[in-house]
Amino acid sequence: MSLPPSFPLPSDLPADPSQVVATLRRAGCVFAEDEARVLFAGARDTAELTAMVERRAAGLPLEHVVGWAEFCGLRVAVDPGVFVPRRRTEFLARQARACTPPEAVVVDLCCGTGAVAAVLADRHPARLHAADLDPAAVRCARRNLAPLGGEVHEGDLYDALPGELAGRVDILIANGPYVPTDDVALLPSEARDHERRMALDGGADGLDVLRRVAAGAPGWLAPGGRLFVETSERQAAAAEAAVRSAGLRPRVRQDDDLYATVIIATRP
Template sequence: MRTAPPAELVARLRSAGCVFAEEEAALLVETAENEAQLAELSNRRTGGEPLEQVLGWVAFDGLRLRLRPGVFVPRQRTTFLVQTAAALAPRRGVVADVCCGVGAVAAALAARRPDLDLFATDLDPVAVAVARENLPDQVGTGCGDLLTAVPLSWRGQLGVVVANTPYVPSAEISGLPPEAREHEPLATLDGGADGLDLQRRLAQQAPGWLAPGGRVLTEIAAAQTDAAVTAFAAAGFDARVRISAEWGSGVLVAQLSE
């Protein structure tokens, strides 16, 4: 039977604005090896650092994934992107996860669809190093801009390109929770004026990498539906957006027009 976390710690976390103070306190106690480490972890959390970075891991789609300070923390809503990709990827298909961060999407896809041939890329070498720790040996990784880090031998072979690109409009960054804007790299959040800068570049890059019938799947906000569809249509895609009421997120599904 789990012992209740110290009331003083719960009170500190609650005063710092932690909504789930009891649950967070229990996780901190479970993670710390001694009182000194518990004090260190607690101070980091009450100082505003994301809980997942303090713990060194995040729960995502049934997996426990490693994290480091200063990297993007996978959001639970991205589970809808994983679900959509798992449903649409062809049997024994070749899939590239770009803007992979710590490898959350690729790791979840590897667990859900072990038949897939997966490769994960990110521009940040620190994120790629963490992804390498989270991914099965058979999943390749590369460091580079979008699809440029995918092996050239995969060109024209991709059944799916899946991407959780930054998509927060620049003017809205200041409204994000402090733990995000102060502790996660700006490049993982800021998507440009309307949030779709990387989406547009991916739409232009992807056609040369896709196999016939291949798709690009990206996470977007519901308010970006029209602009995202227009961006991919301009690159020759037939695009639709799926909205999940369960997860509160959207996924653009773009397939090259026949």
């Protein structure tokens, strides 16, 4: 592996990262070269680099090792154990951002790191709120969103939100868990062993949280407000039906390159 001349290498690090790449490859890292770049950029000396490589080779997600993830061009802090924002979720964020007018009231449920809310922050919402049931995710999201003027609440979906938002939310995002319970064991070990199960397990068919979000959405959305939820292609029809049964008007949007499926639902 060769690095461009502009790639920063602290003086205490070896100039040739091929050994790091080889170690990552043996551990099963598909994008070993790219990951080596990230590790080199984040390490201050050889000892720290060695520790980071060992943690990654042991199976920790790269984002937990270095403490951040790139999402829609932003660097988002990711604390240990917190759900890592996925590339496919960039499609959800961009769809929501495109529909967010300035001065909107924005809520991000099941926010994890707060990555999606952070993307929408540059639309200068009048109010930006996020919520999660996991205390570690709430702490992480506050690190990411407080500098952007966002408020992060701990609690179960709508129970976490200030009551004054009811009927006033213009953009409601909920990237909740949607992996069917029996499929959690089939997930890569990075997710299965290092992220909270509550961020992965969506119940028997994966749609338990989505149904709860949809059922409560009409009471929180402003007239004409939109709900954005991520799901899978195989769940899309059932997810769309659940949203429609809640009295919302759904549309399905997909991105084949990212294997991403999003339901966009409008309150009449």
